[in-house]
Amino acid sequence: MTVSRREVLGILAGGGAGLALGPLLRHGTVLAAQATKRGGQVVVALSQEPTVFNPNRPHIEVDRGVHFGLFDSLWRIDERAQFHPNLAAEIPTVGNGGIGKGGLEYTIKLKRGVRWHDGKPFSARDVKFTHELITNPKFGAYSKVGHDQVAGVETPDDSTVRVRLKEPFAPFMTAWGDTYIVPAHILEGAADPNTHEFNTKSPVGTGPFRFGSRVAGDHLVLLANAGYHGAAPALDRVIFKYIPDLTVLYTQFKAGAVDVTGLQGISAEFYAEAKSLPGVTVHLHYTPAVEYIYVNHGNPKFKELAVRQALYHAMDKRAIIDQVYYGLPKAVEGYLPATSWAYNAELPRHDYNPDRAKAILDEAGWKPGPDGIRAKGGLRLSFSNATTAGNKLREQTQALLQQNWRAIGVDMQINNMPAAVIWGEFYVKSKFETLLVGIQASVGDDPDCLNRIHSKYIAAKTGSGRNVSQYENPQVDRLLEDGVREIDRAKRRAIYQKLQEVIRADLAYLPIFSYVRIEGVKQGIVNYRPNPYTQVNNWNMHEWGWRA
Amino acid sequence: MRQYLARRVLQAAVVLGLVSLAGFSLLHLAPGGPAAIYAMSPTMAAEDLDRITRELGLDRPLHVQYLSWARGFLTGNWGRSYRDGRLVLEVITDRVPATTVLMLSAFTVAVLLGLAAGIVSAVRQYSLFDHLATSLAMVALSIPTFWLGLMGIYVFAILLRVLPPGNIGTVGAEFSLPDRLWHLVLPAGTLGVVMVATWSRYTRASMLEVIREDYIRTAHAKGVAGGAVIFKHALKNALIPLVTLAGLQLPLVFSGALVTETIFTWPGMGRLFVDSIGYRDYPVLMGLLMFTALLVVLGNLVADLVYGAIDPRVRLS
Numbered sequence: 001m002t003v004s005r006r007e008v009l010g011i012l013a014g015g016g017a018g019l020a021l022g023p024l025l026r027h028g029t030v031l032a033a034q035a036t037k038r039g040g041q042v043v044v045a046l047s048q049e050p051t052v053f054n055p056n057r058p059h060i061e062v063d064r065g066v067h068f069g070l071f072d073s074l075w076r077i078d079e080r081a082q083f084h085p086n087l088a089a090e091i092p093t094v095g096n097g098g099i100g101k102g103g104l105e106y107t108i109k110l111k112r113g114v115r116w117h118d119g120k121p122f123s124a125r126d127v128k129f130t131h132e133l134i135t136n137p138k139f140g141a142y143s144k145v146g147h148d149q150v151a152g153v154e155t156p157d158d159s160t161v162r163v164r165l166k167e168p169f170a171p172f173m174t175a176w177g178d179t180y181i182v183p184a185h186i187l188e189g190a191a192d193p194n195t196h197e198f199n200t201k202s203p204v205g206t207g208p209f210r211f212g213s214r215v216a217g218d219h220l221v222l223l224a225n226a227g228y229h230g231a232a233p234a235l236d237r238v239i240f241k242y243i244p245d246l247t248v249l250y251t252q253f254k255a256g257a258v259d260v261t262g263l264q265g266i267s268a269e270f271y272a273e274a275k276s277l278p279g280v281t282v283h284l285h286y287t288p289a290v291e292y293i294y295v296n297h298g299n300p301k302f303k304e305l306a307v308r309q310a311l312y313h314a315m316d317k318r319a320i321i322d323q324v325y326y327g328l329p330k331a332v333e334g335y336l337p338a339t340s341w342a343y344n345a346e347l348p349r350h351d352y353n354p355d356r357a358k359a360i361l362d363e364a365g366w367k368p369g370p371d372g373i374r375a376k377g378g379l380r381l382s383f384s385n386a387t388t389a390g391n392k393l394r395e396q397t398q399a400l401l402q403q404n405w406r407a408i409g410v411d412m413q414i415n416n417m418p419a420a421v422i423w424g425e426f427y428v429k430s431k432f433e434t435l436l437v438g439i440q441a442s443v444g445d446d447p448d449c450l451n452r453i454h455s456k457y458i459a460a461k462t463g464s465g466r467n468v469s470q471y472e473n474p475q476v477d478r479l480l481e482d483g484v485r486e487i488d489r490a491k492r493r494a495i496y497q498k499l500q501e502v503i504r505a506d507l508a509y510l511p512i513f514s515y516v517r518i519e520g521v522k523q524g525i526v527n528y529r530p531n532p533y534t535q536v537n538n539w540n541m542h543e544w545g546w547r548a
Numbered sequence: 549m550r551q552y553l554a555r556r557v558l559q560a561a562v563v564l565g566l567v568s569l570a571g572f573s574l575l576h577l578a579p580g581g582p583a584a585i586y587a588m589s590p591t592m593a594a595e596d597l598d599r600i601t602r603e604l605g606l607d608r609p610l611h612v613q614y615l616s617w618a619r620g621f622l623t624g625n626w627g628r629s630y631r632d633g634r635l636v637l638e639v640i641t642d643r644v645p646a647t648t649v650l651m652l653s654a655f656t657v658a659v660l661l662g663l664a665a666g667i668v669s670a671v672r673q674y675s676l677f678d679h680l681a682t683s684l685a686m687v688a689l690s691i692p693t694f695w696l697g698l699m700g701i702y703v704f705a706i707l708l709r710v711l712p713p714g715n716i717g718t719v720g721a722e723f724s725l726p727d728r729l730w731h732l733v734l735p736a737g738t739l740g741v742v743m744v745a746t747w748s749r750y751t752r753a754s755m756l757e758v759i760r761e762d763y764i765r766t767a768h769a770k771g772v773a774g775g776a777v778i779f780k781h782a783l784k785n786a787l788i789p790l791v792t793l794a795g796l797q798l799p800l801v802f803s804g805a806l807v808t809e810t811i812f813t814w815p816g817m818g819r820l821f822v823d824s825i826g827y828r829d830y831p832v833l834m835g836l837l838m839f840t841a842l843l844v845v846l847g848n849l850v851a852d853l854v855y856g857a858i859d860p861r862v863r864l865s
C-alpha cells in the first residue's frame with residue numbers, strides 16, 4: 001500500500017491515534033470484516049455551502065443534508081420507501097388507530113426520554129410549536145405543504161400529538177416525515193424567529209449529530225450525539241467540505257482529501273476514470289428527477305397534440321443519452337421513477353421515427369413553407385428553447401434536438417440564461433416557449449403532483465401553484481383531486497397509473513430520461529445507501545461507519 | 549494639511565455615494581432574483597416564492613429599498629444575507645482573515661523577488677539576466693491565473709504528490725501552523741508569479757530612470773562604492789513611484805482573488821463574491837462593493853500621504 005505525503009503530513013499535523021489510523025484504514029487494505037468500527041470521521045464534499053440550519057427556513061438541498069444530522073422528524077423514509085419511526089414511537093396507520101375519521105385525524109404517539117442537544121427534554125409541545133412556527137405569518141417558512149391543510153394540533157399529554165385535517169390529505173405522511181422538529185424552549189420566546197442565532201450559528205436538535213463548528217466558506221463539522229435516543233452513530237464526526245467547482249471537487253476526491261462526493265457528485269465525463277480509481281466505489285444513483293422538454297401550452301403553437309407528437313417522434317433520445325450523457329441515464333415515459341409504488345410500467349415506449357413525425361404534421365395540415373419551416377394558418381413552427389446557461393451537457397442536448405427537429409421542418413432557437421434569471425419569473429410565470437428542464441414532480445415517495453399539473457395551479461393565471469407549462473385537462477384534474485383524497489394505497493395506485501397513462505398519451509411534457517447521479521465513496525465506508533426519496537444521500541449518516 | 553485631508557474625505561464620501569447608487573441600481577435592474585434558487589425544489593409553488601420575495605422586501609419600489617439600505621449602511625447596519633439571514637458585516641469579516649493571509653503572503657513574495665529582479669535587471673541592462681527576467685515576466689503576465697493554478701495542482705498535487713491540491717488546511721485536522729503553511733504554498737505561489745512580474749517590471753523601469761540622473765553620476769564621480777550608489781542613492785528614489793503601485797494593490801489584499809480562491813477552494817472574499825452573485829444575495833454584494841470601494845479610496849489616500857512624507861518635491865495642501 002502507499003501512503004501519500006499529504007496523508008503523512010495530515011497525520012503529523014493532526015496527531016491523535018484515531019486520526020493517525022484513519023488514512024490507513026481508508027485505503028481498504030486492512031482486512032475487510034463486515035463489522036463497523038466505532039469512531040472516525042467522514043469528509044463529504046459539497047459544491048454548494050450549507051449555511052441555513054433552521055430546517056423550516058428557506059433552504060437549498062445541501063442545507064437539508066445538515067438537517068438530517070442535527071434534527072429528527074416524526075418518521076423517516078428509507079431507500080425502499082418504508083417509513084421508520086423517528087421521534088414517533090410507531091407509524092400511525094388505520095390499523096393501529098393512528099389514522100382515524102377517514103383520514104381526517106392523525107394520533108401520533110411520541111418516544112419518551114428524548115432530549116435536545118442542550119439536555120432539555122423533548123415533548124409533544126415541541127411538535128405543536130414546530131407546526132405553529134411554520135404556519136405563523138410572521139415566520140418566513142420554507143414550505144407550508146402538509147401544514148396548510150391542518151385544522152388544529154392538540155397535545156392530550158406530553159407524548160401524544162393529535163393532528164386534525166381540514167380534509168383528507170394523503171401526502172400528509174410524506175409532508176410531516178419531511179418536517180423537522182425544532183425546540184420550543186429556544187425559539188418560542190424569540191423576538192424574531194427569522195433572525196435568531198439558532199438559524200445560522202447555534203442550532204439545537206434531537207438528531208444523531210450535534211453542531212460542532214463552522215469555518216465560513218470552508219467547512220462544517222457535526223459531532224456524534226452520544227445521548228442519541230436511537231442507535232448511536234458509529235462515526236465521531238462528519239465534515240461537510242465546501243468545494244464550489246465540480247472539477248476541483250473531483251480532483252480532491254481523486255487525491256484522497258475527500259471521502260464522499262456529495263449531492264452533485266462526479267460529472268459524467270469523469271465516470272470512466274472514476275471507476276478505475278483504486279480504493280473507491282462509484283455508485284450510480286437514479287434519482288426521481290426527469291429531464292424534459294416542457295412546452296408552454298399557453299402558446300398556440302403547442303395546443304395541437306399532433307405537434308407535440310411530432311416533436312416527440314423526431315427526438316433522438318438514444319443519441320442524447322449515449323452521446324451526451326455517456327449512456328448512463330435511463331429513458332423514461334412518465335414522471336415517476338421506476339422504484340415508485342405508483343409507477344406505471346405499461347406506458348408506450350418512445351419511438352424515434354422522423355418519417356412518422358413528418359406524416360403526422362402533414363396530416364394535421366402543417367405544410368413546409370419556402371424556407372422549409374412548417375406553418376399552418378400563419379403560425380410558423382419556430383420557437384425558442386431555454387435552459388441554464390453554462391450547462392455544457394444541456395447545451396449539447398439542445399444542439400442535437402435542433403438538428404432532430406430541423407429535419408422535420410421545425411425550427412428551434414437556443415435562448416439560454418443564467419440560473420438566477422431563468423428559474424425566476426421567466427419559469428414560474430410561464431414566459432418561455434419551451435424549456436429543457438430537470439424536474440422532480442413527486443415529493444418524497446408520494447406520487448402527488450397536483451399543483452404541478454392541475455389547471456387550478458397555473459401560476460401565470462392564478463398566482464398560485466407551479467403548473468408552469470400551463471397544461472389543462474379536466475380528466476387529469478379529476479384524477480389529481482381523487483389521488484390526494486384517497487388514503488387507500490391500492491386505490492391510489494390505480495389512480496396514479498391512470499394519470500401517467502393520460503399524461504403520456506396527451507404528451508403534456510416530452511420526457512427524455514431520468515437523472516442519474518454518479519457518486520464516489522471511499523472503500524471502507526459502510527452503510528452508504530443512496531435514497532431516491534430524500535434530496536441528499538447523507539440521509540442516514542448515523543448509520544455510516546468505517547469497516548472494522 | 550488638515551484642509552487637504554478634509555477635502556479628500558469629502559471627495560471620498562461623494563465617490564462612495566455614487567458607487568453605492570450605481571451598484572445598487574445595476575444589481576437590482578439585472579434580470580433574475582434571489583428566489584430563483586428555490587424554484588426548482590420539489591415543494592416550492594409560486595405563492596411560496598412570492599411570499600419569500602415579499603419577506604425579503606423585494607416587492608417595494610427600488611428607491612425605497614435603496615434608501616432603507618443606505619440608512620442602514622450609514623448607521624453601521626449593512627443588512628442581512630438573503631441566503632441565510634446572517635448579518636452582512638459578519639459574513640464579510642468572517643472571510644477577511646483567509647484572504648489577508650493569502651494575499652499578504654503573495655504580496656510579500658512578489659515585492660521581495662520583484663524588487664531584487666528589477667534592480668539587477670536595471671543595473672545590468674541588456675545582460676543575459678535582464679533578457680531572461682524580461683521574457684519570464686512577459687510569460688507570467690500573459691498566462692491566465694486559472695491555467696497556472698490548475699497546472700500547479702496537476703504537477704505538484706497529482707503527479708508529484710508533494711503539495712496539497714487546495715484548501716486552507718488538511719480537511720478535518722486540527723489547526724497546525726506547518727499544515728497551514730504547506731497549504732499556502734501553491735495558491736500564494738500562483739498569485740505571486742503574476743505579482744512578481746508586475747513588480748519587477750515597475751522596479752526596472754523606475755531604476756533605469758533614476759540611475760541616469762546627474763546626482764547618480766556625481767556620486768559615482770565622487771568615488772562612492774557601486775553598491776552604496778545603487779542602494780543608498782538610486783533605490784531610495786526609485787521606490788517613490790512604486791508607492792503608487794502598492795497603494796493600488798492594497799485593496800486586493802483584502803478583497804481577494806476570485807480565480808485563485810476558486811481553484812484552490814480558499815474560503816476568502818473572492819469566493820464569497822462569486823457565491824453571492826449566484827444567489828443574487830444583494831445585501832452581501834452591496835456590502836462587498838462598499839467594502840472594496842472603501843479600500844480603494846483608502847489605498848489611494850494613503851499612497852498620496854506617503855508621497856508627501858517621502859518625496860520632498862511633493863507638498864500636500
